[in-house]
Amino acid sequence: MTTTNKFKQRTYAEVNPLTDEDAWIIDGYVSSFHTMFYGEPKAGKSSLVSAVIASVVSGQPFLGVSPNRKMRVAVFGSDDGAAEEYRERIGSAFTEDLESPPIGFYDLPVMSASDWPEAVAQVIEDGYDFVVIDNVEGCIDGDPNQSQPWQRLYAGTKGFIAKGIPVLLVHHASDKSFQGSKSSKPGGHYKATASVRHRVHIRKIGKIGKMELDLVGNRGQERTVKLMRTGLVEYDVTGEETAEEMQAESEKTKRTRDKAVMDANLEKSKFVVAHCQGMSDRDAASSLAAKFGGTEEGQKTFLRHMKGALLDKQGRGSRTSWELLTS
Known part of the structure; x- marks a missing residue:
């Protein structure tokens, strides 16, 4: 062939x-x-x-x-x-x-x-x-x-x-x-x-x-x-990082950021327990906005996310009670 x-x-x-x-x-x-x-x-x-x-x-x-x-x-x-x-x-x-x-x-x-x-x-x-x-x-x-x-x-x-x-x-x-x-x-x-x-x-x-x-x-x-x-067309090399080093740094940054977010959420949740007893979600959100900034709507979203995570809410209106959930 x-x-x-x-x-x-x-x-x-x-x-x-x-x-x-x-x-x-x-x-x-x-x-x-x-x-x-x-x-x-x-x-x-x-x-x-x-x-x-x-x-x-x-x-x-x-x-x-x-x-x-x-x-x-x-x-x-x-x-x-x-x-x-x-x-x-x-x-x-x-x-x-x-x-x-x-x-x-x-x-x-x-x-x-x-x-x-x-x-x-x-x-x-x-x-x-x-x-x-x-x-x-x-x-x-x-x-x-x-x-x-x-x-x-x-x-x-x-x-x-x-x-x-x-x-x-x-x-x-x-x-x-x-x-x-x-x-x-x-x-x-x-x-x-x-x-x-x-x-x-x-x-x-x-x-x-x-x-x-x-x-x-x-x-x-x-x-x-x-x-x-x-x-x-002249350059000085000022540093170098491998992919593994960059990944480790990224994970470290994420952990730091996550911890900062968790700490901030805990601080705000403690504020709700200490200062927002007998308050509805709207009133508590208004107090949070006055203390920590942001909008009332944004703080209402925060409260919604924290319920069952860091906060437990019982009752309604003036009978509302807020408790901090601990692991």
């Missing part, structure tokens, strides 16, 4: 274990496969990516971590003036002058399925072995809120990966929110990260140069790195 090489086999013995050096271009930050840097507009994505490019081209550290190997970088930019902007930022990031750093800039159009093989071939012909795409939505063919455009995108960029060329994607964060908090996910359909081995969520904290990077991936521990921006 005639077979094709579409499903070429590699045996267990032929597949080498993936070492950290093989898996990472910059340990913990940039994968040897697909990496996504994303954040809100003006969060500092392009500046941080410029620092990555300067690192992998020159060998200088990125946030204190040296790259595992030097690379030649192809930058695909979709915004007007992207090449000039990157040129300025990358140039300011070098700690030593390089006469002619191996960086090439390409305009990034909307990419159809047939465009990607041509892009891969051109990058290889021009001698580059690391690709930056900024930004993804500028080249995606279709509605980013649908799955198919992302599937087409990764079908195309996997052409680079198949040739051993890592791809760093720059993308926007989701503009959605949940329970009053901004989403920590990339924008668009959940397929946006389907092929991404490692992602870095860039968050700007306040207005004085503070930033936080939330790092999540298939390899390595989830963590948050805290930065202080000290120049156009």
Whole structure:
């Protein structure tokens, strides 16, 4: 039977274990496969990516971590003036002058399925072995809120990966929110990260140069790195927390908050027992509002929630009695 090489086999013995050096271009930050840097507009994505490019081209550290190997970088930019902007930022990031750093800039159009093989071939012909795409939505063919455009995108960029060329994607964060908090996910359909081995969520904290990077991936521990921006493309690492440490801190904060709420509820319940005997719910709520603030309606809700929990009410009107329930 005639077979094709579409499903070429590699045996267990032929597949080498993936070492950290093989898996990472910059340990913990940039994968040897697909990496996504994303954040809100003006969060500092392009500046941080410029620092990555300067690192992998020159060998200088990125946030204190040296790259595992030097690379030649192809930058695909979709915004007007992207090449000039990157040129300025990358140039300011070098700690030593390089006469002619191996960086090439390409305009990034909307990419159809047939465009990607041509892009891969051109990058290889021009001698580059690391690709930056900024930004993804500028080249995606279709509605980013649908799955198919992302599937087409990764079908195309996997052409680079198949040739051993890592791809760093720059993308926007989701503009959605949940329970009053901004989403920590990339924008668009959940397929946006389907092929991404490692992602870095860039968050700007306040207005004085503070930033936080939330790092999540298939390899390595989830963590948050805290930065202080000290120049156009210069950063100091000011702290770091693992996911476990953040979870422990969150639980500690919740316990503290819960205790504070319980203490406040107990104080108000004791007030009701001491000062609201013979009072209806409305009168007791009015007394609570006068003592602790808030609205009468809000304090009536409090009394309703406390009945059977901290308070027991018997009788009606002037015969109402309030007792504190103790465990």
